[in-house]
Amino acid sequence: MFPTPIQKASPFVQMAYKILLPVALFLWLLPLIGVAITSVRPASDLAAGNYFGIPSGFAGFENYSAVFNNSPIGYYILNSFKVTIPTVIGAVALSCLTGFALAVYKFKGNLVLFFMFVAGNFIPFQILMVPVRDMTLRAGLYDTTMGLVLFHVAFQTGFCTLFMRNFIKGLPFALIESARVEGVSEWRIFRYIVLPLMRPAIAALSVLIFTFVWNDYFWATVLVQGQHAMPVTAGLYSLNGQWVAAWHLVSAGSIVAALPPVAMFFLMQRHFIAGLTLGATKG
Structure with missing residues (x-):
């Protein structure tokens, strides 16, 4: 096998x-x-x-x-942080709650609801371009960092829920049952028993989502036009000249733009590997 x-x-x-x-x-x-x-x-x-x-x-x-000197790349990097950090916090926080509910509680439609979260990951995101753009225009969120944040949180929550639900499923259920016998509320069980055990998974998922959102180019060009909200992946285009492509500057800008996710990975490497391998073996 x-x-x-x-x-x-x-x-x-x-x-x-x-x-x-x-x-x-x-x-x-x-x-x-x-x-x-x-x-x-x-x-x-x-x-x-x-x-x-x-x-x-x-x-x-x-x-x-x-x-x-020739481009506001520092401002673009700041915009990327404004989009990426709230997205990571929002998607991971929501997925911790949904993953806990889908993994611990047995109710009618549990599996169907879980499959709905998973099914969203198989939809090609390109076909959502027109409806998502129209939705942000009607909501007044077009060309704003908030529009990008809300979209990324909604789109990444499905994968995060899949990750968290499977992780919580691998935790010893006896801990939750013993806490219920002692009369501990469900919220306190989640807050003081399950959440501390999820720290490796939260660290691994945070690194993954940070990398996914930071490196996004498609939605950065679809939902943003002005420099005031443009992330660094889309802002690199400003390094090209009007008539000649300045590939040496674009390459240098790409290296600068790639440093934050690389630095985050190495800073969180121990937790990242632990989160991916925890539960891979029994014993």
């Missing part, structure tokens, strides 16, 4: 694994390496057609300083 661990595989499979793994890792990192090299490449190289060769010089300081 499960793949054989590589340590127990045949010598030929182990040798192939050791050869193919670095190759696959290099192919996966190749676009990131290309963006990083382009971000320190002089503009003269791009004008001369030297897109993939060795840079003729190092222009990292000039390119990265031009990113902040």
Whole structure:
């Protein structure tokens, strides 16, 4: 049912694994390496057609300083934080409550309601572009950070509920039953018994949702037009010139925009891995 661990595989499979793994890792990192090299490449190289060769010089300081001097990227990053942080708080908080209700309480339609949360994850979000845009226009939320926050919270809650419900299902139900016998209210059971046990899952889910929302480009361009609410993923377009694409500046801006989610992952790495692997083994 499960793949054989590589340590127990045949010598030929182990040798192939050791050869193919670095190759696959290099192919996966190749676009990131290309963006990083382009971000320190002089503009003269791009004008001369030297897109993939060795840079003729190092222009990292000039390119990265031009990113902040020639565009309001700092303001775009602030907008991304204004969208991402409330979304993470809202989606995770709602999913903790819905996951607890769907995992602990047995009521008619429980499974159907759970499937409705899950089914939303299989809908291609592109087909929602027109109705969501019209909805935000009618509600007066178009071209605002609040409109982006509300949409992301609504769209991410389905996946978060799936994650939290399955996590809570794996917790020992005897803890909840013993608390009920002692007369503890349902809210206090959630607050003081279940929620502390959910900290690894909350940390892992927060990192995932932060990355999803921060890297969103589609809805940032559909629901926002003005610079006052534009996230950094959509704001990178302003680094291009009117007639010539400044790929060295766009690459430098992309590296800057990618730093917050990367930093959050490394800061939360221990909790992230614990949240994903907790309950993976029995014993």
